[in-house]
Amino acid sequence: MTLVGVGLDLVDVARVEQLLDRYGDRALRRLLTPREQDYCLSLAVPARHVAARIAAKEAAYKALVQGGARRVVWWLDTEVVRDPGGLPSLSFHDRARQSADELKVSRSLLSLTHSDAAAGAVVLLFR
Ligand SMILES: CC(C)(COP(=O)(O)OP(=O)(O)OC[C@H]1O[C@@H](n2cnc3c(N)ncnc32)[C@H](O)[C@@H]1OP(=O)(O)O)[C@@H](O)C(=O)NCCC(=O)NCCS
Known part of the structure; x- marks a missing residue:
């Protein structure tokens, strides 16, 4: 496998809390797929997990x-999905899928972390 691109992003949890306080569901619907929203809202501190997903989408x-993509990608075009053990991975839709296909991406890897203060994500794309 050949590495196509790497991305890293860090998001302040407090900024996401402010965003959710101010815009609530509207912000959630703009940033997260229904599956992502359900997961984040099921947890004690949703903003941490929302921040991690924002970081994952930016990193992707x-x-x-x-890797050479030139397309605009929207928030909902990249989705964080979880296996039964909680391991996160990326699912690309629409414009992100088209970009990944153009770059012949055959595999992506995602790692997430979060603390009280911030959430981070690393993405590796392989052809
Ligand atoms: C899964 C585990 C690694 C998460 O680590 P953590 O420090 O508690 O949590 P972090 O904030 O760094 O990361 C949280 C994210 O880890 C990801 N995660 C969950 N399960 C995972 C797994 N099995 N593998 C990789 N990532 C996982 C999730 O994406 C989660 O974020 P989300 O709930 O928003 O999706 C940890 O709970 C665990 O099981 N550790 C096992 C202990 C151990 O054996 N340690 C070895 C030391 S050498």
Whole structure:
């Protein structure tokens, strides 16, 4: 496998809390797929998990751009999905899927972390 691109992003949990306080469901619907929303809202501190997903989407975008993608990608075009053990991975839709296909991406890897203060994500894309 050949590495196509890598992306890293860090998001302040307090900024996401402010966003959710101010715009509530509207912000959630704009940023997260229904599955992502359900998961985040099922947890004690949703903003942490929302922040992690925002970081994952930004990191995925950086990795696509590094690989040569030129398309605009919207928030809902990249989704964080979880296996039964909680391991996160990326699912690409629409414009992100088209970009990944153009770059011949065959595998993506995602790692997430969060603390009280911030959430981070790393994405690796392989062809
Ligand atoms: C899964 C585990 C690694 C998460 O670590 P953590 O420090 O509690 O949590 P972090 O904030 O760094 O990361 C949380 C994210 O980890 C991800 N995660 C969950 N399960 C995972 C798994 N099995 N593998 C990789 N990532 C996982 C999730 O994406 C989660 O975020 P989300 O709930 O918003 O999706 C941890 O709970 C665990 O099981 N550790 C096992 C202990 C151990 O054996 N340690 C070895 C030391 S060498």
